[in-house]
Amino acid sequence: MASEEAVIATNDDAAQCKRYAVEKGYWVDPYISLMISKGTAHHAPEINRGYYARITSIRILLEKFIRLTNRKCQVVNLGAGYDTTFWKLKDAHLTPEKFVEIDFAPVTSRKCHHIKSKRPLLDKITNEDEDIMLSQSDLHSANYHIVGANLVDLAELDKKLQQSGIDRSIPTVFISECVLVYIEANKSAKLIKWISDNFPTAFFINYEQVNMGDRFGQVMIDNLKTRDCYLYGVSACDSLQSQMQRFTSNGWRDADALEMNKVYNCLPQSEIKRIEKLELMDERELMEQLFSHYCLVWAYKDVNNIGLEEIDL
Numbered sequence: 001m002a003s004e005e006a007v008i009a010t011n012d013d014a015a016q017c018k019r020y021a022v023e024k025g026y027w028v029d030p031y032i033s034l035m036i037s038k039g040t041a042h043h044a045p046e047i048n049r050g051y052y053a054r055i056t057s058i059r060i061l062l063e064k065f066i067r068l069t070n071r072k073c074q075v076v077n078l079g080a081g082y083d084t085t086f087w088k089l090k091d092a093h094l095t096p097e098k099f100v101e102i103d104f105a106p107v108t109s110r111k112c113h114h115i116k117s118k119r120p121l122l123d124k125i126t127n128e129d130e131d132i133m134l135s136q137s138d139l140h141s142a143n144y145h146i147v148g149a150n151l152v153d154l155a156e157l158d159k160k161l162q163q164s165g166i167d168r169s170i171p172t173v174f175i176s177e178c179v180l181v182y183i184e185a186n187k188s189a190k191l192i193k194w195i196s197d198n199f200p201t202a203f204f205i206n207y208e209q210v211n212m213g214d215r216f217g218q219v220m221i222d223n224l225k226t227r228d229c230y231l232y233g234v235s236a237c238d239s240l241q242s243q244m245q246r247f248t249s250n251g252w253r254d255a256d257a258l259e260m261n262k263v264y265n266c267l268p269q270s271e272i273k274r275i276e277k278l279e280l281m282d283e284r285e286l287m288e289q290l291f292s293h294y295c296l297v298w299a300y301k302d303v304n305n306i307g308l309e310e311i312d313l
């Protein structure tokens, strides 16, 4: 098992990269600066565009799911880190019935602290008629919940989801944004199967590294290794085919997977034009090389045929 602290530190990196890109104007997020302090590092344009493509594509799929279900749905963000989606959905009047975030307890404790101490975060989760229940690492409010759990401990995950009042019969979307890759493939497969066994109407959005077998991929792997962080999931799920198969062989009806270069071309072109003007990029090949090492995967099971197969980019 990678040292938990090293994996936890990847959240600070992701949040700092997101804050940097937001401050450059790639997308709007009034909340990320309340979660993480400003870093000192400079991030290259291809990194910022990569984060733009990552958050925009996940948001497109998520929003389609929420609209399809008329907000009568639940969102479970696995390894959520300092993700701010809940607050942005609230601003867009797209709040689902329940939004649950799960991460290691040290991460959720820090996030609980940020929420408690910053009014713009706290105000959006409070509701006049409902009290907030708060412990060191968990917080429960009317429709926002954050709980500390290890995703490989399915009994603990089950308990925490129950404490959050999750209703398994309601359409539920699970998000894992750069998370499963830190978990051994047999354990993430069990998690994926547990979800499909327990949620008859479910959608899954997964974003992570892929195609890491080449020299560029090896450099990415080695960089993380120097920080004691290991991409355990990579070897078993290193192609788009295996990324889809991890769902279809674990109880999901169907799955799709796109490399991020393809995803980037599917995004609204007016927005792409706008963000490409933000920073000059000398070598587009660098961006294409980086993007070819990440993918977006989505899968569904839809016992009542509510139309989940229609959701795509």
Ligand code: SAM
Binding pocket: 007, 008, 010, 011, 014, 015, 078, 079, 080, 081, 082, 083, 102, 103, 104, 107, 149, 150, 151, 152, 176, 177, 178, 179, 182, 183
């Ligand atoms: N999803 C967030 C985002 O994209 O901004 C955070 C991504 S960060 C790269 C990976 C996150 O997954 C970290 O917050 C880490 O603590 C969490 N994580 C990894 N393995 C986990 C596990 N077994 N149980 C709970 N959380 C885990």
